Amino acid sequence: MTIRFSFGGDEHIFGEVSESMSLEAFFTSLSMTNAVKAAGIKGVTEICPANASFQVKFDPDRIRPGDLLKELQGMEAAASQSDASLQTRIIEIPVLYQDPWTHETLMRFRERHQDPTRTDLEYAAEINGLGTVENFIKAHSSQPWFVSMVGFVAGLPFLYQMVERERQLQVPKYLRPRTDTPKLTVGHGGCFSCIYSVRGAGGYQMFGITPMPIYDPNQQVSYLREEMCLFRPGDIVKWKPISRDDYDAALEAVEANRFEPVIRPATFSLSEFNNDMAGTNARLMEALHGR
C-alpha cells in the first residue's frame, strides 16, 4: 500500500493508506501516527489516525509544509512493515435494539430514508439478505467489532466488524442526514457501526441504544474520571443485546454512578486474526468473560 499524501490547506497533511477499508490499512495508519508521535516533530499540533487514513495538523510558521511531508514520507516504509499487533481492551456494550427513542426519531425522518415504509433495522435486514430483524441483530451482535477510528463528535467510535468481508454488514447512510439522533444511539453506515456519544445530527442507520455513557465532559462517571472519552483506536467491542428491563436497570445504575462496565485486557494480532477469525474471536470472548 502506497500512502497518498495531500495537503489540507496550509495547516494539515492528509495521508490515505487505502481507498477501501481493511484492518491492514488501519494498522498502517496507526503505525504512521505512532511514528509521527514518537518523532516529536516541531510544529506538529494534532495527530489523528482514522480508519484507512490519517491526518497531521501543523503550524506552518514552525515547519514548512514540504519539510513535514518529506519527514512523513520517510516513515512510510517502516510503518507499512510494522508488526500489526496490539495490547488492547475488550469492552462489552449493552444494547437495547429496537428501542422506543431511536424508533421515534427514525419515524420523524422517514422522508430522508431509502425505504420510508420500513424501519432502519427492517431495511438493513432486507438488504443484507438476512430476512428478519432478529437474524440481523444476531449477525450484528454475535462477533466482536474493532474500533478503527474515534471522532466525528467527541469520543464517537467507528467500529469495524471482525468477520470475513463477505459476512460484513453494509448499509448505506441516510439519503440526507438527520438533524437529530438520540444520545448513545448505536448506528451503522457503510461497513461501520458507531455509538453517537452526544445528541445531534447524523446520517447512519439507527439500530438501538446503549445505557452506557461513553463521553463525560464533567468527568463524573466512575470510569470516565481520567479520560472524558472511553474509546481509543484499537479497542475491541462486543455488543450485548439486552431487554427493556435490563436497560432500565442499567440506566438506574448509571444515574446513581454505580454502573460497572465490563472492560478486560486483551491482545490482538492481525496475522493471527487473518489466519483464524473464529479462533481469535473465541479467545477474545474468553478474555471478556474471564474464563
Add this chain to the structure above:
Amino acid sequence: MAVKVISPGLSTTVQDLGRPGYYHLGIPLSGGMDRFALRVANMLVGNDEGAAVLEAVFTGPELEFTAPATLAVTGGDLPPKLNGEERPGWEAFPVRAGDRLSFGFLKSGARAYIAVSGGIDVPVKLGSRSTYTLGALGGHEGRALKAGDELPVGAGKAGKGSVPAALRRMPGSPAELRMLPGLYWHRITAEAGKRFFADTWKVAPEADRIGYRFKGGTALDFVPREQPFGAGSNPSNIVDACYPYGSIQVPGGTEPIVLHRDAVSGGGYMMLGCVISADMDLIGQLQPHAPARFVEVTMDQALAARADRQAALARVRDHLGR
C-alpha cells in the same frame, strides 16, 4: 467582578483561541470564529490576546457589570450601547458598577466579540475556556449563555485606544474565500472543478460554528469509479476519514460545507480541499444569503496570505503601542 447576563442574544458563547490537542478524540479546537477580531478586542482592553471573551452571533446580549472595567466590542458591526447610548465598536470604553451593555441591530458581518478587562474567567477545560456546545464542554457550563447567568471576570489592567477601519478586515461582497484544492479533488471532473470556482455561491441558513453550508452553485460531476469497500454507495462517499479545519465537503455533490472551529473531526464525505487559514476569519463574518466565491490558490500563495494576516495583526499591535 462579574458579568450578569440579562438576556443572552441568539447564541452567545465564551471563546478564546481554542483547545488544540484533542481532535483525535473528536474534540475540536473551538475558539473564536473570527480570531483577528477576538485578539484585537483583547488588546483594546489590555488583556492577553488569547483571553476569553464573549462571541455573539447576529444579535447581541444584554449584560450588567458588577464592578468597574474596560470593555471593547469588535468584529461585525453590531453597535454596542452603554446604558442605552450608542458607543463605537473597535474602541475601548470604561464601565461602572451597575452599567448595562446592550446592542442595536447588526449592520454588517455576523459575529461580535465582547472583551472585558481581565477576561471571562470560567474554568479552564482541557487547556481552554472555549465553549464546545455540541460536546457540552468548556465555557459557561458547556453551553450558550442564558438569562440569569453570572460570569466571573479576572483581574484586569487598564486598556485604551481604538482601531480605525483601515486596520480591520471584513469580507467583501461576494466574499472571496481562497482555497487550496486537494484531498479528494481528483474525484470530480475537470469541468466540475472549473464550475466550482466560477460559480457564485450563497451562504445557506445552515451556517454555524460547526460549519457553513453554501448553495446555489452547480452540482458536481464525479469521475466514475466502483465505490471502495466500506465507503458507501454515493459517489461523494469515502471510507470515513479525518476532516481538516476549513475542509470543503460536498455531500451528494450538491452543497459544499466548510467546516469551522467546532468541526466534526471526521466522516464519510469527500472533500475538495481547504479554505486557507488566512481566510477562516472571514467565514465567521458571513450572514446567511451572503454571496461567496471560492478562489484557487497554491500553497505558496496560502503561506503568503498567512504572513499578510500576521503583518496586519502586527500593525494593530503597533497602532495600540503593544
